[in-house]
């Protein structure tokens with residue numbers, strides 16, 4: 001069973017949704033750099049304002065800053081039995097950093113799951129996305145709506161749309177993904193760690209495909 005996992009894929013591919021499910025099923029920590037950054041910089045301090053600017057504009061937070069942030073974040077977890085990373089690494093530089101971090105701690109990386117979806121699907125998925133600001137659960141008003149109108153099934157909080165999910169920012173995020181993050185597909189393929197998952201379909205069917213790869 002593969003339990004040391006990185007999720008890769010364009011915005012809207014379902015990394016958060018699938019990652020949370022895997023984390024619950026395998027009882028391993030699901031760690032999302034985007035969630036952690038939003039939480040950390042959700043306040044009104046000067047530094048929060050600076051980082052919100054990158055996030056809300058659909059740009060990446062610079063590598064040196066984000067790597068320091070991720071190192072502090074990862075140090076809080078016990079990663080020995082497994083982990084599932086969502087949202088990082090996001091650049092080739094960050095990938096090198098993560099590989100070094102794991103190696104230094106003697107922690108393996110079993111697989112990189114590349115969730116692939118066609119471009120035209122991305123915008124549709126992101127525009128319908130709503131998140132729970134309290135527990136991080138992810139919904140889609142078209143494909144995976146909450147049971148009660150705009151309220152989180154898990155904790156009852158009112159769902160919100162991320163500022164960077166608004167249409168003009170989405171295009172920028174897709175461009176940034178293609179330039180900065182897509183090269184990681186080759187990076188991990190060369191290391192024979194990459195498994196491509198067809199991420200089109202229901203949450204359950206994609207989850208099934210992932211489980212097959214993890215069990216294999």
Ligand code: AMP
Nearest residue numbers: 033034054055059060061066087088090
């Ligand atoms: P996400 O929730 O993964 O889509 O991340 C939302 C935003 O947070 C991104 O558009 C970036 O601005 C920032 N972010 C998250 N993870 C990273 C990362 N590994 N490197 C740089 N910026 C990041």
